[in-house]
Amino acid sequence: MISAYSNLEDLLAIRFHVKHRKLAHQQNLQKSGGHRALRKGRGMEFQEVRQYQAGDDVRHIDWRVSARTTETHSKVFSEELDKPVLFVVEQTPCCFFGSKHRFKTDQILHILAALGWATLNQGDQVGGLVFNHQNSIWIDPKHQQQTLMQLFHAGLQCQQALKKPNVSDAGDWLKALKKLQKMTRPGQKLMLLGDFMGFPAEGFGVLQTLKRHCDINAIHVFDPLEKDLPNLGQVRLSDGINEQQLNAADRQLRDGYASLYQTEWQALQQQMARLKVPLLSVSTADLAAESLFKQGVLR
Structure with missing residues (x-):
């Protein structure tokens, strides 16, 4: 006879059945050299280029755009969570x-x-x-x-x-x-x-x-x-x-x-x-x- 109610131990045990499994649809593709590789994790994603603002990281200054416009511009990134x-x-x-x-x-x-x-x-x-x-x-x-x-x-x-x-x-x-x-x-x-x-x-x-x-x-x-x-x-x-x-x-x-x-x-x-x-x-x-x-x- 089957049980009408679930058992917590059974739900915990499923962990070992999926120990090396991940959600297939959760993977992100990223180019690496001439190949496309599966990747997951945090990173920085480029959003836009805008005029430099006080506090901007100087490492993110876009020198090409700055030279073309004669005004300092920064690249803006958002954290990929x-x-x-x-x-x-x-x-x-x-x-x-x-x-x-x-x-x-x-x-x-x-x-x-x-x-x-x-x-x-x-x-x-x-x-x-x-x-x-x-x-x-x-x-x-x-x-x-x-x-x-x-x-x-x-x-x-x-x-x-x-x-x-x-x-x-x-x-x-x-x-x-x-x-x-x-x-x-x-x-x-x-x-x-x-x-x-x-x-x-x-x-x-x-x-x-x-x-x-x-x-x-x-x-x-x-x-x-x-x-x-x-x-x-x-x-x-x-x-x-x-x-x-x-x-x-x-x-x-x-x-x-x-x-x-x-x-x-x-x-x-x-x-x-x-x-x-x-x-x-x-x-x-x-x-x-x-x-x-x-x-x-x-x-």
């Missing part, structure tokens, strides 16, 4: 479900752990927002293991408030995204982890606003039973409120069941593609770190 990675983690009743391997809420935290440890491996900051149907918890981004631990504890806290599965509530994601709008800063990377089925139309508008100054990726977590109904004869399904008896031996019924999922999944893909937000999916039947590596999120 590591990009904070913010995780937006769903722990709502619609994710409190699993058929064989683990609950979706548990898999979401496993994905958070794999990506979080990999982010720290490459020297970047971690932080984010964890939410359920009752409240949300914000963690300021820092390059500290303690910050990732705070995310884990927030996830476990939100998860422990779940007692039974329920249908998706569009308001949960909407409230989380609106809070996120107030907390994010330009240049940050957002990793959205959740179910997303029944995602609110207004939520796509908030994502579009966030996309103007943040890099966004989304990972949809699903259970195999949500995609395909196996031939089990008479079965009883429940959404946490209502129950329904189905004849799973009916091929036409099973085809219709699978079609409902595919229709909603394709609609979600189209909306995310319109916003240019990469969307991946991870099954509860898969090992989180292994699936992320195969799909190119980890390298």
Whole structure:
């Protein structure tokens, strides 16, 4: 029998599964001689040339421009900082479900752990927002293991408030995204982890606003039973409120069941593609770190 709740020790152990992994999309390209090399870290990025001001470093004087204009000009640089990675983690009743391997809420935290440890491996900051149907918890981004631990504890806290599965509530994601709008800063990377089925139309508008100054990726977590109904004869399904008896031996019924999922999944893909937000999916039947590596999120 699978456990309904996540285990902190399991989240900590994932560190060793991604010990040498990093986020593949977090690398910067820099020319070195005649070759292009992968690089990560702090540096100085050129911004502009302007007239010299008191206090400017004389080493940054642009002598060519100064000679041409007969006025002293300085090159202005900005420090190239590591990009904070913010995780937006769903722990709502619609994710409190699993058929064989683990609950979706548990898999979401496993994905958070794999990506979080990999982010720290490459020297970047971690932080984010964890939410359920009752409240949300914000963690300021820092390059500290303690910050990732705070995310884990927030996830476990939100998860422990779940007692039974329920249908998706569009308001949960909407409230989380609106809070996120107030907390994010330009240049940050957002990793959205959740179910997303029944995602609110207004939520796509908030994502579009966030996309103007943040890099966004989304990972949809699903259970195999949500995609395909196996031939089990008479079965009883429940959404946490209502129950329904189905004849799973009916091929036409099973085809219709699978079609409902595919229709909603394709609609979600189209909306995310319109916003240019990469969307991946991870099954509860898969090992989180292994699936992320195969799909190119980890390298």
